[in-house]
Amino acid sequence: MTRTGIGYDSHRLAEGRRLILGGVHIPSERGLAGHSDADVLTHAVIDALLGAAGLDDIGHHFPDTDERWKDADSIALLGAVMSMVGRARLRLVNVDCTLLIEQPKVAPHRAKIRASLAGALGVQPEYVNVKATTGEGIGFVGRGEGVAALAIATLELVV
Numbered sequence: 340m341t342r343t344g345i346g347y348d349s350h351r352l353a354e355g356r357r358l359i360l361g362g363v364h365i366p367s368e369r370g371l372a373g374h375s376d377a378d379v380l381t382h383a384v385i386d387a388l389l390g391a392a393g394l395d396d397i398g399h400h401f402p403d404t405d406e407r408w409k410d411a412d413s414i415a416l417l418g419a420v421m422s423m424v425g426r427a428r429l430r431l432v433n434v435d436c437t438l439l440i441e442q443p444k445v446a447p448h449r450a451k452i453r454a455s456l457a458g459a460l461g462v463q464p465e466y467v468n469v470k471a472t473t474g475e476g477i478g479f480v481g482r483g484e485g486v487a488a489l490a491i492a493t494l495e496l497v498v
C-alpha cells in the first residue's frame with residue numbers, strides 16, 4: 340500500500356539573511372526570513388512527508404512560537420520527521436518538488452540540493468527530484484518578494 344502527501348510553503352525575502360534551499364547555502368544578496376533557517380524547500384518536503392504519513396503538519400511538530408526551533412537547521416528537522424515516518428512503519432518511495440523563485444538561478448545548485456535532501460531522507464538522490472521555475476515577473480515570486488515551494492511525497496508500508 341502506498342500513501343501520498345503534498346506540501347507547500349512560502350517565505351519572505353529579506354536583507355541580512357542567508358538563502359538556504361534544501362539545506363544548501365545559495366549565494367544571494369537576500370535570504371529568506373523566518374523563525375528557523377526559513378528553508379522553504381525543506382519545509383515543503385517535511386509537510387509532504389507528514390501528510391503522507393497522516394502525522395499533522397510542520398507547525399504542529401515544530402511550532403514557530405517555540406524557542407527550541409529558533410534558527411533551527413531544517414535539514415535536522417527533516418531527519419527527525421523521517422524517524423517519525425520509520426516509527427509509523429512507512430518508508431520513502433520518492434519525493435518530487437518545485438521551487439518558485441525569481442532569482443538566483445537554482446539549476447547550478449540542483450545536484451547539491453538533491454544530494455542534501457536525499458542524505459536527510461536516507462535515500463539515493465535519484466529518488467528526490469528538484470525542479471525550479473520563475474514567476475515570470477508576476478505575483479510575489481515574480482516581484483522577488485518571496486520564494487515558495489511545492490512538494491509531493493509517496494511512502495509505502497513496510498511489510
Ligand code: MG
Binds near residue numbers: 348349350377379
Ligand atoms: Mg516555512
